[in-house]
Amino acid sequence: MNKAITEGVALMPPAFVDGLDQWSSGDGTPGSDTYDGAVNAAFVPSDADFGGCLELQKTASTQNLRHMGQTPLLPGCYLQVKARIKAISGALPSVRIAAWAGGSGGSHIGGVVETGPSTTLTSYGAVVEVSAIIGTGARGGVDMAWGRNATYGHMGLDLTGPTGGVVRIEDIEITDITSAYLRDMLSLVDVTDFGAVGDGVTNDAPAFEAADDAADGRRILVPAGEFYLDDTVSLNHRVVFEGTVTMPTDKMLLLTKDFDLPTYAAAFGEEEMGFKKAFQALINNSDHESLDLGGRKVSLSGPVDMQAAVPNKTSYSTRRIIRNGQIEAQSGVAWDTETVTAQATYDPNDSRTLTSVANIANIPVGALVEGSGVGREVYVKSKNTGAGELTLNSPLYDAAGTQVFTFKDFKYMLDFSGFSSLSKFGMTEVEIQCNSHCSAIRLAPAGSVFSLDHCFISRPKDRGISSIGSGCQGILIDNCQFLSAEEPDNVPDRVSVALNVNANDAKLRNNRATKFRHFAILAGENNTVTGNHFFQGDTVTDGVRTAGLVISSTYCSTTVSDNYVDNCFIEWTNELDSTPDFTAGFSFSSLSITDNVFLSGDVAPWFSYIVIKPYGSDHFLNGMSVSGNKFRSINGSIDRAERVDTSFSGLDFSRTKNVFFEGNTFHNVSAAVSNPLRVRHDQSSATKTWTIDPDDGLPFGGRSRGVDSVIALGAIRTSGGSSRYAMPYVDLEQGSNQDQIDLVWEESVHGEVQVTMRMDK
Template sequence: MNKAITEGLLLMPPAFSNGLDQWSSQDGTVGSDTYDGAVNAAFVAADQDFGGCLELLKSETTQKLRAMVQTPLHPGCYLQIKARVKAISGNLPNVEIAGWAGGAGDVHVLDVVEAGPSVALTSYGEVVEVSAIVGTGARNGVDMPWGQDALYGHFGLNLTGANGGVVRIDDIQITDVTNVFLRDMMDWVDVRDYGAIGDGVTDNAAAFNAADAAANGRQVLVPEGVYALASNVTFESPVRFQGQVTAPKEVRLSLTKNFDFGSYVDAFGGDEVLALEKAIQALFNFTDHESLDLQGRRIELTRPIDVQDVVNNISTYAIRRVIRNGQFNVLADPAWDTDVVTSTASYSASTSTELTNVANIANIQPGSLVEGNGVGREVYVKSVNVGAQTLTLSQPLFGAASNQSYTFSRFKYALDFSGFSGLDKFVLDDIEFQCNGISSGILLAPEGLIFHVRDCFITKPKDRGITSHGRGCQGMLVDRCQFISNEQPMRAQDRTTIAMNVNANDTKMRDNRVMLFAAFGVWAGTGHLFSGNHWFHGDGETDGVRRAGVIFTTPNPKSTVVGNYIDNNFIEMTNEHDATPDWNNQYSFGGITITGNIFTVNDVAPWFSWIVVKPYGSGHYLHGFNLSGNVFRALNGNIERIERVDETYAGLDMSKSRNVVVQGNAFNSVDTPIFNPLMVRHTEAANATTWEIPTDGKLPFGGRARRVEGFVMDQQVLRGSNTAHYEFPYVSLQQGADQSEAHLKWSQACRGRVQITLRMDNAT
């Protein structure tokens, strides 16, 4: 046969018997010289070894022989060119298979190897076979790798060495040997077959994309080597990495069929942090997956992961994305050191979330904790305007001077989302943050909805577990997580770490366990739900100090605390995030339901209380407060009462209390239980016209006896002569030094026993 057809391609060049006008003495391209009529070439019809063949006198330094036909070379295709040659007379030359690489538009593809191994002819009449393999990939055994740009070749041979020798050449054979490199039975394709070169320099993006297109459901193999990518690559086929990829920060590698952390570790040479960053980058750029599976891997972090900087091309994102199933283990490095800046600034309550005239502002970072006189707990820098010398704060300041010094502390977080301007519906699922006292856990974006942390451990954060420095906590969900302090051996009053804080509304805290922090957290905003959590913050000190575990900084938070275990700490209600903290016709303290919880404490001073109201301004009162169905128990000593008002800045106006319900609670080792309504049984043993009925401190928060719901004489009322007295008395309320007594007024002195139900509030 004088031709071979491989998958419909004509590969075999013409036989010499078809005419020497089909063979060029140059490159074989259109218009090049042929051997037809040449004085140094002739067709020999009958040779004892070859049959018909070409006889050629070598007269040039490199005597070329090229077929005028274009032999196609497709991606992934490998061709073997063979020629049998013998010397007839004269000088003995060297022989090598050669070709001319043609690209699109019939241009010459430069910088590729166009000649195979050279073979010396050493005797006359000896038949010598020379061969070479050409293909797109730089594979072992490929003599002429031509890459993706070469679409066809003009193939033949070269004679080199001394001139004057005469040789005879049999018909040149070209066969498809692709199956030697990529057998049809294999379920993978090799990127090298499509021009990839693993030299760490050559851009392989086009080769990777071509291999993916050719895979057609098979696996793509990236063999040993370092493969540079200068532009984005998306694999629609599964990929196996024996070699590794290198790419600039902005270049994405998207693995749509095996989008998992292990594949990215393989792709980036075992560098787990880089692999994580590239996987996160792809996650935000539509890899056909909503989740990144860390496959239970432990990732050693030596620096914070700035998620927005990693993603690089997106500043806001509102499509659900998940990172799940792994562990971040933080290792010591200066990259985790807190950046602390001290600066002076101006503040006005009229622009309550702004500092102006900020000195040294270029060194203050968004996400920094703000501390100074008149600054409430967990106030952060939301944004920085260097040109205007202004900072936006996460919360107002309750008592800052018009000009004063502030300290700004920028903690470092394992996952830092603060670079996004907005982030919605992001989920962290089944991840352990092993902060090791070196880093904090998670910093949220300044804006966003429904950030969800579920089934995660945040273990031993250096400063904070989860921080919101803006409103990226709106609607946040934290479910079944454990927060474990790095300060467990310390006294409660010496701890500084906080599990979390919230600035916005509608968060849900469910079934979490928070162990031995300075506090579970600080909640601004409204609409929060706490259910099934256990937070405990005690220590081993006798008569120890206990601190607030949950702090509400909106005085009327419209929140519920239901079915929790509150251990060795208290719930505190404040208005410290109010630039004008005095009451001014707004809702005051209340708007909260505390129901069905277990409260316990041990080894504390008797003045400890589980519910504390701390007004930062005057004129406030209780409004819409419900404390029902809870169990309170003190161990190793009694406490005086379960609730109190912290009057460090101001007290409560008890003449305004409204809609306060305290009932159905159980009190163990509490000297003074509290109730509202409060039923009092009073016995007046001696005749009197005024029966003074004390409440004995049992009205909540030292409230006044402001209303009577009813009373009944459960014993006959007698006058001095032991005659029955049937006249009905009237009640005087808010009597006594602290206005906590009710007085029954009679027209005549009498004695007896009464059951009276009093309230410290008005209904409306």
Template sequence: MNKVITDGLVLMPTPFADGLDVWSSGDGTPGSDTYEQSGNGAFVPADQHFDGCLEFIKTDSVAKLRYMGETSVQPGCYLRVTARVKCVSGALPDVRIAGWAGQAGGSHLSGVVETGSSVSLTGYGDVVEISAIIGTGARTGVDMVWADADYGHIGLDFTGANGGVVRVDDIEIEDITGAFLRDMLGIVDVRDYGALGDGVTDDSAAFEAADNDADGREVLITAGTYFLGDSVTFVNQVRFEGTVTMAEEHRLIFQKNFDYPTYVDAFGDEELAFKKAFQALLNFSDHESLDLGGRRISLTAPIDMQAAVNNRTQFETRRVIHNGQFQAIAGPAWDDDAVLAQATYNAADPKELSNVADIGSIQVGSLVTGNGVGREVYVREVDVAASTITLSQELFDAEGTQEFTFTRFKYLLDFSGFTKHSDLILDRVELRCNGECSAVMLAPLGVLFQMHDCQFIRPKDRGITSIGGGCQGMIIDRCNFESDESPTPSHLRVSQCFNTNANDVKIRNCRASHFRHFGVIHGGQAIIANNHFFNGDEEADGVRVAGLVLTTPNCASTISGNYIDNCFIEWTNEHDAEPDVPGYSFGALSITGNVFLSIDGQPSTRWIVVKPYGTGMFINGLNVQGNIFRTYNGSIERVETVDTTYAGLDYSRMRDIVFEGNSFHGVDQTTRNPHLEVHTESSVDATWVVDTEKNLPFGGPARHIDTLVPINAIKNGSNSAVFVQPYAVPEQGADEDEFHIIWPEPVKGEIRYSVRMDDPS
């Protein structure tokens, strides 16, 4: 900043060679005496030290020399006045910069300092340079603070003994505002504290010193590459023109502007910047959230979140990452790793594989597939020394030794390196997998991992993966999942949105399209509410697969208010090492207020499928109420079924099953329990055979007849009314789905009945 350059401001007084009539021996105001008038001054054109100068004899106690021109004084502008003087004979005086401060209209500004520091002339012919700074602000180094001045008459004062003959070189006035610019703008430059920025020298001490001295001002990291050999914390605001480098274990923390854009400026690399920002987030208690600043972070490889932090394997304090985007850049780093290895499984240790071959090649977080392995079983821990693997779930039929495939998907954000990570929130984060990779893998343990308003765009394999108990209490709310497999027929797709292994998850208000599964859920007390997941395709008479897979039989969960579109709910016990254990039941599931839709599906499509993986299973508590079942372009046979691939259900032990208040459109066989209907017997018979016509859930038996209410009179063969009480015999017919009404004599008529296929509480 220089007003002479930018505004054409004229500061320099005219040289003495141009005449002494503008040089006053008074205050410099109009009408004051000049050196030309007084005869006490003379211009000396040639001097040993000066090109041209003013010579005069000091006769007054304070001999003044003032330029009569008005030197402008502007707010924020700082002027340095410089003069060179010498005494050639007589008494040696003192000299100082001085001036007269003026205001608009020509009045004097009183009450301000109008003189600088005095300097003594100590020898004849010795040139002494004196200077002083005039400005409107009371800053360090300013000698004369003229806060309300508009202009000044500037020059010198000579004090001390009289009689000396002095010579004065042309006085210089220059704008040195730039010297105060950093202070004026609140900036401290690290280079002023010894930082070199050569990429080799450790500049961490200089960074700390600059921050300590800033005292509320902004610390400026000017252009260069600064190596930091230790952790550095900035208490003040910091701005980067240059970049820094530091070891993985060292932390860079910004207390005032803790956000991802600052880390990008600091490190100049998007991936490294996020890692260092996350490292700081988990190592500094004053910040609970990391603002990505709406920035896109392009990733060429997965981010190992634990390796980024480096000094922690466990973290359980609330932290938030929000407002940004991660995007996978195509490359080999995203390729799945697959290992085929032999291992032994024993149901006595239901979550362990032993004698694992090639165990050093198997990674934590690998998906395990093989004979007798249920869906979404992952490697939770690897013990190379013991050749054992800890699994996320039990295997239902893998007893003995066989080959398993261990497939490690790659994730944008991978938390599996933590032993436990709790209470992390991803909020308004877009995870653009672009068909290259998966999105998020959770730690093996943790509580309350949350995702709010996030976008999962085209995950190659998985959106969110739990490899253990890290999903305890997990919340997925208002998230959108977009598939990379939309053109693929639904039964050939492989990607899915999420899985869980622990209790108390809440999946709410989400949307998902064209995945194989919306979710595979193991654990109890799950709340699945107000989601829309549709898995249809363009296939005529298309095969449909499960949208939700529940693998905890007695799950104590609710599925309500969802739009379940071209997919179904599958309820299994595939994560049970002993699925044949007697006495264990499905139950405690409520399916209410949902909309089930099928478009162009096969007639064999079902919306509620129970699939036992062992014998002796039954249902104790299933509530299906207030749902809408609807088809377009064809009909389906019924809404529910038992998949008997491995085993059926024990209908004799069914209990507390409610199917009522549902709406059926394009469904051939409705389902009700209790089933209320009217039976008409047109000709007299002592035994009325009543067929429930498969209206009971799962085509179950007519187990209990709750009510028998005649409609109008029951009549005998003489067409006379009879007043007798019948009784019912349940579970008749080949499928036990009929019951008999027994009368004391042959009769005919109509009777309303209520029949159940279960034992009520």
């Protein structure tokens, strides 16, 4: 507020010479008594000190003098009322500036201060000046703060104390001194000018809105104090917080021109609450698509229930991003894993449900499920306490019947599981620093296209990103680093998982993950895993290794290309099938592993880079391409780059189809496998049947199910040296492993051939 606002507005009351009918002996309102013709009041035209003045005898305990006119009081405007007075005779009274506060429609504003400081007259003839400041806000030096509802006043003074004395009063002066409250910044609008109190109790929301309405392009100042906002407040101007605000959880502070974490942290006095309220605003404010953390670090004392921070939203599907900062977990018991054991029943025909669940009220949604016949990364997606049923994100492979399950509820820094669905939400250039206290992110049970780009997930205690349902549909993880808290541990002792995905269309691109138990567990289809570096070794000689990438869908339709698979392997399983034996479908199919670097060191000879692990019988390979990969072992050789883990069952190699395994390189790998496989066979002695052995050259130890060609390398001769030109026929799947073939000739011959064998049809 400045002088320009009151330019042309009549502030000065009329001089006494203009008539005493403009001056009331009451409150100054229409109809109140005036001093016109009063026996105790008269105009004195020529006083030595004042010139023209009012001479007034005090006849009442409080003698009022009020201007009958309405002096306007505009929001943010501060008026100083001054009067000079001297005692003439009789008892010496006290004097103070006083006024009557008026609002719209001529109403009286009750409950406000309407008198200024009092001064006692101590001698006759001595001129005393009294003054007071009146305004809408309780600023420093304001004697009468009337709030934003006051619009005018009847200004004047009071005489108090003993009666009978006579005084003379010079014309009363009213001036606009708003400029005294602008400090050196004429562009600030102070919320206290509009009635904000800042006592932590009074609802200051209307004052904040009024200040915003009046700002007209200027900044809003929230001065020192604690301002309670009992309603949603939207500020459409820039704002400076010297004080702080508090508000109910379901009320929002929408800072449309200063939408960043530093401003919200200043508003709420600390980063954690500021982060929650800023996220609430992000989900409710269409003016911003992203929340900028401003490079700040947000320290969390416990998990943030992201949906609870936005109680008016249970689902959300508009693109929103959190960017540019660090979120750090402080130590404390709030991060402790909650573990519950309970008996439950599983029926494979209702493959995602546990029924008759004991102690179900204590089992949290989002808890990891462990038990006999339970695959990796099975979570509680939802629960029906009344029915005693839990819905799981995935089926169980061998848990039919009743058993005791263990439910582990890891604590996550950012927990989105309270949303029923969350889509198109992401984080960019944010580090989530778990400090080994907790896990990082738990996704909503449904939704699509959650994204992380150029982010760090550092030292999670248990999990980096957990999907408890289909909220991972189309997930995008790009250019991120996952840094394990278990780097000092040997491989068998590690338990943490960087991320899991249940739904389809995951994209994991150009990420780096260090020494987790698993980098990623993918249960959906149509995934792209490219350009990542994940490594999981230790210093143990002949040590074991865990899978870096787990693909737990038989028909996976997944591309794994241009990755650096370092001291770990790719595992392909069907551990999330409720009926793990093959009965229908495509079985293990549609996986492409192309142009990757596979490296291991100090591993046991039986270690392999590609492992297929069927959890039931009769499964087979039905479409797989492995090409352009570099397989290398250092500090010792390994037997083969690929194998079948037969812990539960093997593969039916009599049904293998469409396997392409070619163009790879092998160093310190004993079996350099290929399909099709070229084998040179030199038959030194003449015989009718030549047995061709692939010498472990067919992938996964498969059978010899086809021959593409038989080429004679030189003449085929009889024992007498005569050349023969007849072609042999082939007997497939010979030998104890059914991987050999027999070439059968018309007669006994010898020579050299090159045979191109296949493990598929």
